[in-house]
Amino acid sequence: MSDRALTVDIVDGIAKVVLDLPGAAVNTINRSVRDELDALLDQLASDDGIQAAVLLSGKPGSFIAGADIDEFVALRSRDAAYQLVRDGQRLVNRIAESRTPVVAAIHGVCLGGGFEAALACAYRVATEDRSTKIGLPEVQIGILPAAGGCQRLPRLVGVSAALDMILAGKQLPAKRAFRAGMVDELVHPAVLERVAMEAARKLAGGWRPKRRSRSLRGAMIDGTSVGRRVAYSVSRKAVAKKTGGHYPAPLAALHAVEHGMTYGMEKGLEVEASYFAELAVGDVSRRLVEIFFATTALKKDPGVPAPSPDPRPVRNLGIVGSGFMGAGIGGVAVTHAGVDVRFQDTDLERVGAGLANAQGIVQERLKRRRITKHDARRLLSLLSGGTDWQGFGRADLVVEAVFEDLAVKHDVVRQLEACVRDDCIIASNTSTIPIRSIAEVATHPGRLVGMHFFSPVHKMPLLEVIVTETTEPWVTVSAVAFGRKMGKTVIVVGDHPGFWVNRILAPYLNEAGRLLAEGESVESIDRAMTKWGFPVGPITLLDEVGLDVAHKASHVLQQAFGDRLSPMPGLTRMTSEGRLGRKTGRGFYRYEGGKKRAVDLAIYEIINAPSESTVPKEDVTRRLVYAMLNESARAVDEGVVRSPRDGDIGAVFGIGFPPFRGGPLRYLDAHGAAAAVETLRTLAEKYGDRFEPAPRLLRMAEDDAPFYPTT
């Protein structure tokens, strides 16, 4: 195999250029690819025997996945970043200005720099295939499309459509990309090359492809300067609302588009480049890239140390308990993993309700056009259930999601072991009961594992796989692999009280409760945390999780760790009044028709809170944040998670810890253990012993050591 990425074949005057990066699964654009492309463009300019060129990928399922992210991560200075992106722009401009027209033949992912290169081509043909996805996802790692993407896309599809794509970092399936005008033609993969070669030949003969004219509405917005100004202003407001000012990339991209459309492509490119240089070496992008790498690494992590056994496939899934949680697990198992799901519950009404909920998840995907009518019909046939254990003999994995009571769980385990195969994994979705306690009654405790999903299952991206000392490695790797097949980000967590997510969440929620009891308002507590970057505040989160669930979890943790984790005062009174949060229509907030309304003022009386708070504003934030940070350090020290990486991913995907802060452990690293210890000591002095710094932080402060090894 050659070590070159490009092979050029000249067929009847048309250069067929195949990009196939040696030793990589997908094509990316790195230094050597850029050099080869430069050389190719020289050849196109000088060789009179070439009238046109077609750019194809030699990789299955990947045209060009984007620029080489390692090259980007290695950037250390603003100047280096600026140089890199200017180089890229120059190359892409050469494609656009080439007197020999270039056709992009797109099959598979065509993202970021890959799409920017395609945008510079004279014509784009894409395959109508599931693997073909087109977009500019740069903002998701905190940067902006800077190889002309912010210039050429709005010129091709109009300002509003381009902003829509760029600001959200969307990836569109081929059909929608075609409809948006991002590609010129959609063809079956079998004829892609032929059609692209034919288009190249026609372009060489002077053919100018007609692009569709815009709709009237499109013309009014995109075609007039007033319309465009409206579009910029609407987008700016939307971005501000969405990012809370924490993520600079979307706004930078918006400016780059606006500047380029107002002052011309060249000026626009300059702006793109300088924003890129700034963002690329900025903290936000660094944190987002770290998270990207961590999730990518997690996708390849089998969940046990090497040598790890192969995961056993799960084709048939049993679910015990068809309540909201069980139904959610079943629905997602069907939509994402396509497995046969059999529910069991005590009466047919419950089974029916569970089936209806699970069906709802399939229907929702149909409504969002993620699946076709025919897919939906097939997937719905995978859902069935009954009151007996029929069908459980087929199961490769059973997840129990019954009432959180050890005796009930024991009963389920006994009944299951009587009807499932010996090689069937038994997983518990408990959030409060130790897996080893559930496994006590099992004949084969090695097959028991925890699979802690978060509610609602079809929306929450995290899964904690809980392993006990007896859980067999094949069970762990199979549970991890199946969780991943369900589309979840999976972390393996030790069988410690509260596992990881609830463990670090509890002190945070408790602290919110204390602040309430000290007279702080619900709004000010929630606002403090949304301002800090959480998607919702702790009180809203309590309502979402359910006060009964939170109370139960909190109780378990208090039993394990004493007063440091004692539940918030007043919570018992709230739950005994039937205020369980959103699910009962009232918690701290009132809910009507599924929508959150105002704070229910009655709660202040229930909590017995003074009308004024004396806690300074900055302390509200610090108390909440540090309650979680300190507990994270303790839990890591106890070995609850396998690595700081897993801990941070768990916090970001399980709780919504602000991604731009990288997770609690990254955050502690960024600010230094010594500073954290000092803050905690101040808080402990003012507010109580629960803020005593974790021993791990003290050691780290002394040794000046971070959680993550420095590279």
Place this chain on the structure above:
Amino acid sequence: MVGTSVGRRVAVVGGCRTPFCKAGTALKDVAAVDLARQAVVELVHRANLDGTDVDEMYVVQVVPSVLAPNLAREVSLLPQFPTHIPAASVNRACASANSAIAIGNDQIAAGRANVVIAGGAESLSDIPVLHSRRFADLLVALSRAKTLGQRLRLVSGFRPRDLTPVAPAIAEPSTGETMGQSAEKMAKMNGIAREEQDKFALRSHRLAHAGAEDGRLTAEIAPVFPARGEPVTRDNGVRSDSTLEQMAKLRPVFDRKYGSVTAGNASPLTDGGAAVLLMGEDTAAALGYEPIAFIRSYAVAALDPGDQLLMGPAFAVPVALDRAGIPWSELGLVEMHEAFASQVLSNIQAFESRAWAEERLGRSEPVGEVDWNTLNVMGGSIAIGHPFGATGARITLTLANEMRRRDVQFGLISVCAQGGMGFAMVLERR
């Protein structure tokens, strides 16, 4: 042995069905294909079946949908199975599912398959209603028209009466006689009195009710969870509270003056699906299944539809018994499909009549004498209902299960079908 099928013995190892519900009630929004799919998915779970073990499927619908004419393939494309299981629908009217089972039997016996799913479904809530031929012609012509003028000319020929829909009638295409008229004719010709018919219908309801109450009949039912409303778990046509007096009050439907066939002593229009799992005896043993019963023999017969249309069983049963090599007296259970009480009683009359045997079969002895303690012991189609495509599988399953419960060696199935046809099958336990 005389007439026993050549090749491997075929076992019925499992089966299940949806509840049978009167058309227009609990299952009215479930299409026939979904009823069949539901029955088969449940069968998979109840039998702990690995979909990859299945070789073929024969699943029927007597009045097929124009949208999915081969219902069997829609069933074999269920995600519980690999996509390469061939599947066919067959049509022998009300004996279609029986024919599906018979074909499955033959395929296995001949070694062309090891595991076959056979069954059927019908939704009489959802029968295809067609446009008139004139309107259909107009639509076709319009689609071919090239100019506006042509289109206008075609449209101008349209008459409102062309919109009158054509609904399928349950009538013989060869004679124009409906099933009900045939049943009425048979009652008259064979002298089956109204009261006898009503008593038989009442018996069907009482026995079906008892079977549902003690769980024998419901054991074969898999609940259906409709999109809206409560789970459907039981046949809803079975009445525990009917009396002979009430039944006597019903007016005859097909001959208001001198008739005796009423809605009470006929099977109702019904929605439902049913399926059975067939395996070669050796395959069942290898896969660890305990057979419920084995197929011993079967036979089909046909007579002139202008004659007594629903007398098919009287011709098919003696042949099936001959092929099984057993006399009627060895039968421990008999399941007769109850299209109409007059039809069941007419056939029984024929079975028991020496004269009939001599005249119509050229046999010196009657076919056999019915033991009322072993006939339709959990009622039949009059009470349970009669989704055309599902009934044959339902009866096979009901008989096999009851043979196991009573440990009966031989059992008989008989089903009458449109076109003057009859189907009979003998099952054996050991």
